[in-house]
Amino acid sequence: MVKKPHVLILPYPSQGHINPMLQFAKRLVYKGVDATLVNTISISNSTKADPTSHIAVETISDGFDEGGWMAAESTEAYLKSLQKVGSQTLADLIKRLADSSRPVRAVIYDGFLPWVLDVAKLCGVLAVVFFTQSCAVNSVYYHVNRGLLQVPLAKPRVSLPGLPELEATDTPSFVHVYGSYPAWARVR
Template structure:
């Protein structure tokens, strides 16, 4: 028995929160661990597993836990708080069962790496006697702001006009994340974001999806590991041959039509516009953006999710056929890599920022939600 333990590989269980921008970086980190010879298992909810488009050739082992709503996910819950409570209670129980099952099958878990949005996972890790590592999908700078709010060091709403944080330059209130600068916006998200720090001082390690050179000052203040950018290797360092996609999509990307449309455009002539999988613009914002793109007289590729289409101005789609192309979802990395792209209008979520930085695409920021 002792000899087997010596030769047994480490086994890391990775649990992202089931949003596209949280699954992607944690899945990419899982690929890096596998490439280093570490047994790695990605854990999603039952409903997420059934409703996603997954790469069948992926080398990442997959398992599921329940959030209490296996058939309909969050939409079945009576509000965000009810869902999160069910996720905590049912998820804790089924995660504990999963860890025991993996151990009984000869694949014992050594470490649980979990999304900061689900801090209760640390309690399960402690109960099982394994290491708990918290993973943050945003920058140290953004999370420093949230940490100060969580600890009561910064009161919201902020009285302003400026605020200061260790390791950061003096900020105007408008420079801070929208949950702080526009207190009361996205109320369902506020508690989730702030609760990331409920037990951060108890974890064995904290990892950030960023790189050291971007976080030099803040990295000196916290015990952290910077492991980003976590984007597919062939768009970055090319160490993982064939790694050109994240591998899991909550929405089905329209890759062929996007590429065909871009292929017919001159170099650096297209404005790419995307506000990600969660941010919801107001109807007035959608209208201003729509007419702004049309009035620019530039070619543009705009990702408009199905749930946002009703906010577009009437007749807009018919009026932009010569210059614009609307798509419900796309492969963002392939779009940003295309030589026709000259500019990226982004909601400033950190995954998008990292992708654009890695591929050298200029950005116009219209910050939304938490960044």
């Protein structure tokens, strides 16, 4: 009997990120892949599992198991803890599953969690980034990251290749209200 490939689906712990990745996991299951959604402990404790789902759920710690990001003193503190504690607990999860009947073949991770790539490499599993935003938003992020779109925005309109001209307010909030989310501006 051929075993189904097993993948971990790791969204950023926020509704706008979990839901798209959960829908993607459902499509993978429909195609014959064994998918496990990985949430933080605090997110898992605050949600109810769907008993009819074919998607397993596992947890990792973000360092704020009682309250999640709301328990952190700042977004920056939360992101640092999520990376530090999440990296270790994700590696522990992958190692634990490696010794089970369902070893992990790949980790599909949210683009807001770039550190997951390093964890997957250390554990010897394939890693694939998944972007929960539209391609237009990803294009804006790319151009800001590469310095091709200077922030703060100097003009009320933004022109990027392959996109219609955008109003500044059509860009992500930390781009058009520069400095509004400083921790997100440094996520790479």
